[in-house]
Amino acid sequence: MRDRVAIVTGASSGIGRVVAIHLAKLGARVVLISNESIRILEALEEVRAISPESEAFEADVTSFPCLEESVKLTLEKFGRIDILVNNAGITRDALLVRMSLADWERVLAVNLTSVFQLTRMILKPMMKARYGRIVNISSVVGVTGNPGQANYVASKAGLVGFSKSIALEIASRNITVNCVAPGFIATAMTDALNPKAKEAILSRIPMGAMGSPEDVAHAVAFLASERAGYITGETLHVNGGLYMG
């Protein structure tokens, strides 16, 4: 994907950071978006060491003006956007009876509404270019459900339906929209699980281990590549056999 321009949200840590690095290694110029001011600069430094033209914007994905500005500056600098990886995501876990409306709304805003906003912004340039690869990071729990994560699961299942609908809308323009659904991946998000919960999860994974962010990045890079051009509306599961779609 030499010289392709790729936007990655949530790119300062976890899966997003590794995805950004991996796309850079494959030759893409990467635009990192994150609201973590120091970590995004660290991530940018790492990415620029591989792909020097890469760029970073500190932006909250729930802020429409921030996203708009980031897209505008990206187009000014590169004149195109070929790849969008909607990766930014958060959890606010609680059993439904204890879940506040604020926790529900915050998770939906970051994980789902931001994807609506950003995808809408980048579709026009992609349509004009008659080329685009959109990869949305869903989750295995988006298809299996998970107690204590009704908000997160709703957002991740929402991404699957969203992706299929947009895939249908713009298939004729050589723009693909797919999801990658990671299982349990070793990141800060899963570090936060208590040891008992972790053990219970590991016992259910046929491969007997958590995945790495690299495992996910490879799947994202494939769907973001030119070669994956006939795959759209699909969800690629990366979960060590935990769930088979």
Place this chain on the structure above:
Amino acid sequence: MSNIAERVKKIVVEQLGVEASQVTEEANFVEDLGADSLDTVELVMALEEEFGCEISDDAAEKIVTVKQAIEFIKKSLDG
């Protein structure tokens, strides 16, 4: 003024891949020129770019014929 009409027609030909002879002022983008909903969105984008104007979603919905497109552009350039 005729220049605007010609430029609009040229864009319609390019965007919809139709013959110039089909692009009469009365031609309806969907019914006569075979545009689908995405084509009409792209047509509006191309008009915005060509004439450096902004066409709101509400206004775009009312532009269904070549004549309406030409008139809208003329009006917005006058304004």
